[in-house]
Each structure stands twice: as structure tokens, then as C-alpha cells.
Amino acid sequence: MVHGKWKWMEEELQSLKEKSQLRTLHDTSLLENGWVLRGGKKMLNLASNDYLGLSESLNENKRYQFMKEEEPISSSLRFGSTASRLIVGNDPIYREFEKQFASYKGTEDCLVFSSGYMANLGVISALIGRKDLVLSDRLNHASIVDGIILSRAEHKRYKHRDIEHLEYLLKNADSNQRKLIVTDSIFSMDGSIAPLEKLVELKNRYGAMLMVDEAHSGGIYGAQGQGLVHSLGLSNEVDIQMGTFSKAYGCYGAYIAGDSILIQYLMNKARSFIFTTALPPINIAVILQNWLRVQNESWRQKSLLEKSAWFKKELQFRGFNTGESESQIIPIIVGDNKETLNFSNHLQEKGVAALAVRPPTVPEGTARIRFTIMSIHQEVDLKEALVHIGEIGQQLKITL
Template structure:
């Protein structure tokens, strides 16, 4: 282990933990230093409100749903962990997503791993975008299905692979809606066409589009009018919703099947009821305060334009996730360190999280960021980029 850690350090791939406290308006304390947070997934700034929300008030607001919003559920939902607040929320959220039913999981990782490994097996085939999240990849590995990876967003390559598979074989196409390290958007309409043409199931991970796209934040699939065409909708409450947990939405047969087959649902303690109450509160804010989404997308577009106009490579970003691609691991770490010295939380993303020679700073915009703060960040990035000669 020690030898492997040394090798990671030599390749500038060694990771470590940093103490972080969330403040307000997009600021954090990182290792005791105040920094503008451009590294989290708190896109709508909703996690900030729980720093000053009185827990007693939260419980009192949810009193009609559950008489005791506890901090521990004590068991899996199939044993005695299924507080009434769960089913109440899942029914409401399914209606919001436009599906028959919904099932809450403890995390996005557990949702993807549990769902994929339960709905396909050894004799089946899964088609996965090369840049899909690690949780999707791990779910495929656990399923033991044949894994065919198609080039990023390349529907022609996907169709080529689909043509080579027996028409009667069970097939699953799985993709992120917005790719977490690139900010690019999946070609969902074309994927639906291929799914129908070749008799496959389609699963879309909306972790980074849920709460942001759609009139009330239903997600990118809903915004494109494709809800009825996607078999499995997955999303998280840990990003735009500012809480913790995940969900699978689909028809009632799918949800009943997962209750009986998804090991990451069956064999884990349920989320605390107080957590579900917090999710519900922030979900209501997302639906009623769509000015947050509008601000986020406006600020993101401005930030991308500023980086591009200064000659930085932001790849194919079309969202609030904006990579500044540096390439070299060591130089990326230097870029990150210099920005943090200037008070900008800009975290370096290196292989194996991203492909070799594409190390980057992953910027994520929040609706709560102040315009004057973002302008200063652009100036800092420009200064560091000139110093390190990191431009196209």
C-alpha cells in the first residue's frame, strides 16, 4: 500500500482530505481559509439554509406527516425503517416526475449500483457512454453483463454496437444526462430513438440536471418531453436539492421489482426520517423559486464566455459544470494551489477520474454566487493562466 501511495504522489495523483465548513453566498472555510466555493454540487445554494435552520422548527412543520422525525431509522425499510414520511414523499415526488412510482435510496452511488446490478445479468448486454459516472460503471461490473462502451455522445457508434447484438437479447442503454466532469449533455432524443428501434431499456442518470432543468426543476428528461420514453429515471437529492439521498422513478412494476431485488436497497439502513423532511422542504423551494435556476444558468453562461474569450479550453461544457482543461497533472495541481492561495476553492481533477492527459480544474457555478465575486475569480484565473502558460 505504501509503495502504491508513493507512486500516486510521483504522478501528482495523491489525494487527501481538507476540513471544510459551508458559509453563505457561495463561500466556505477550507483548512481555516475563507474561499469562494467553485467546487461543490450545491448549484442552487440550498444547502446553506440548513446552517441556520432550527431543527425543532423543521420537525414542527412536518408534524402532520410523521409524529417523530428521528435522526436514526434503526433498520432497513423492509424491516422497521419505513417511517410514514417515506411513502408520502415518494408518492408526491413520482407525480412531480410524471411517473407511476418512485423509490428513495440512501445515495446516488447505491441507487446506480443497486438498480443496474438487479435488472441485468450474465446473459444481458449494457451499452454505456465512456464518460458515465463511476457508480454506473461499478453497477455494470456487479451485474456481470456484457459491457459495451460507446464513444462519448456518439450515437452512430452506439447504433453500430446495437446492430451486433441479438435482437432478442435483453439490452440496457445507460447514460448521464449531464456528465459530471465535462458539463456536456447527453443526446437524449437520439438515445430514445435507438432504444425504440432496437428494443432496449433506457436508464438516465439525472444527478446533475435534477432541480435545474424543466419549469419546476423536474430534470432534463422532463424538459425535453421524454419522460414517457425513458424506462428508468435516477437522480440525487445531494446536488441541486442541497440535501442527501437519491431516487429511482419509473413504472410501478420497476419499483416493486427493485424493492425485492436491489441489494443496496434491501441490505442497508434507511435514511433518517429527518433527512426526508429536509429533502421535502428543499424540493418545495426548487418548485416555487425557479428564479434560482434562471440565475444559475445565466451566471454559468457568463462564466463560460469569459473563460473562452481568454483562450482557455473548457471542452464541450453546456451546463453549470465548467472544466478548465490543463492536461498535465503537475501543472493542474499548481493551478489549483495558486487559485486557492487567492481565495478560490478550485479543485484539481486528475486521472483516473478523467482520462489521461485531460487533468482539469472543475468549476461549478452556484445561483448564490455574487457577480462581483465571480468577476474577481475570472481575473485570478487569467493571472494564473498567464503565469503557467495554460491557454489554447
């Protein structure tokens, strides 16, 4: 028992435990072909965001070879950048990569951030302030929500993908306010897709800015993985494109793509860029390598989308509620926290790493198992996992 000054923490943790919302860490090592070693047990990894399997592309031997012989831009692939980019952390590899990536995204320029969370915090709070208005899809990622809170702007949430509700809010907004509409392109816990073309129409009609978070669509959609915005021909219409390198690109970091003046403004105003040590040059070099593979290995995107569609269909055939999923993110909506945890634990015992997602990550009463497919998953492994999912779902009465 904890006493004295930390007793309030103990009480809060106990409350989380009673609501089946307590979270703990489990040792997890990534293995090959979409498997992990979790808690000492080998499991099929159906819980990561490594959609194209590119995190496996640079093992220790390849990394040594890469450092010794492949230095495509920088003369020094260091592990430490030593300072923020505005001081002495701006290795030449940064700007060369950003120019190339901007061209790939169909924008004038691009700026690398240390993570998606830091990008959303810094960009949103730089673009809007106390007198402004931000309109956010109610299922947007927590980093977007936190960026809005940090901005101190007026915050109005519109119903998930509800264009009529968003237009109502825009119609009734103060015409003198600077307005920002912000949305995920693919929603991370539901797998649903934002109505981007309709959002563009609204932002043009009401003079708003539009920011799209492509964390879960970058590398997957588009002829060479440019993302959902580019695949819909909206690169010149979406004002701020944000994305990460930690998911389909299999590395770490994030970017903002847009007009040159936007990038220059963010260099001067985004606090999470200005006051953060730059990512190491070696990290940018690995991003570059994986990005080239995304462009040149289209079989990965094709395999991912085909397997995801098949897997969702199989879950639905077995009577599971997969919500509004339209992508490689496929939830089974369970509802109750305790039942969801029980389902997840049974699956892990059978060697399937499919983890429970509970409030506050998702709304109350919508706890779920979130499945994410990888292009490198073997069909035989997925079929075996489906057998276990179906049998345990019936046993626990989770199927419809």
C-alpha cells in the same frame, strides 16, 4: 517508512504521488453565500454541487424551528431509522413523499435510495445479469461503471455521445440478449449533455431499456426543476430515471422514478436497497422542504443558468479550453496532472476553491480544474475570481 505487510501500500501511494494523483483530505466548513473555510482560509466555493444554494437553507436555528413546528407528513422526525425499509425503517414519510415526487417526475412511482452510488449499483445489477448486454457512454460516472461490473453483464462502451457508434453496437448485438442503454444526462466532469431524444429513438428501434442518471440536471432543468428528461417531454419514454438529492436539492439521498412494476421489482431485487438501513425520517423531511423550494423559487434556476453561461463565456474570452461544457459544470482542460495541481494551488492561495480533477476520475491526459457555479454566488465575487483565474492562467501558460 512502512515495512512488512503494508509495504505494498506504501509503494502504491508513492507511485500515485509521483504521478500527481495522490489524494488527501482537507478540513472544509461551508459558509454563507457560496463561500467555504478550507484549510483555515476563506475561499469562494467554485467546486461544490450545491447548484441552487439550498444546502444553506436549514441552519441550526431553522432546523430547530422545523423540527418543532413543521411536521408536514411524519409524526416523528427521527434522526435514526433503525433498520432497512423492508424491516421497520419504512416511516410513513417515505411513501407519501415518493408518491408526490413520482407525480412531479411524470412517472407512476418512485423509490428513495440512500445515495446515488447505491442507487446505480443496486438498480443496474438488478436489471441485467451474466447473459445480458449493457451499453454505456464512455464518460459515465464511476457509480454506473461499478454497477455494470457488479451485474456481470457484457459491457460495451460507446464513444461519448456518439449515436452512430451506439447503433453499430446495437446492430451487432445478440438479439436474444436483454439490453440496457445507460447514460448521464449531464456529464459530471465535462458539463456536456447527452442526446436523450436520439437515445430514445435507438432504444425503441432495438428493443432496449434506457436508464438516465439525472444527478446533475435534477432541480435545474424543467419548469419546476423536474430534470432534463421531463423538460424534453421524455418521461414516458425513458424507462429508468435516476437522480440524487445531494446536488441541486441541497440534501442527501437518491431516487429511481419509473413504472410501478419497476419500483416493485427493485424493492425485491436491488440489494443496495434491501440490505441498507433507511435514511432517517428527518432527512426525508428536509428533502421535502428543499424540493418545495426548488418548485417555488424559480429565480434560483434562472440565476444559475445565466451566471454559468456568462462565466463560461468569460473563461473562453480569456483563452481557456472549456471543452464541451453546455451547463453549470465548466472545466478548464489543462492536461498534465502536475500543472493542474499547480494551477489549483495558486487559485486557492488567492481565495478561489477550484480543485484539480485528475485520472482516474477523468481520462489520462485530460486533467482539469472543474468549476461549478451556484445561483447564490455574488457577481462581484465571480468577477474577482475570474481576474485571479486569468492572471494565474497566463502566468502558468495554461491559456490557449
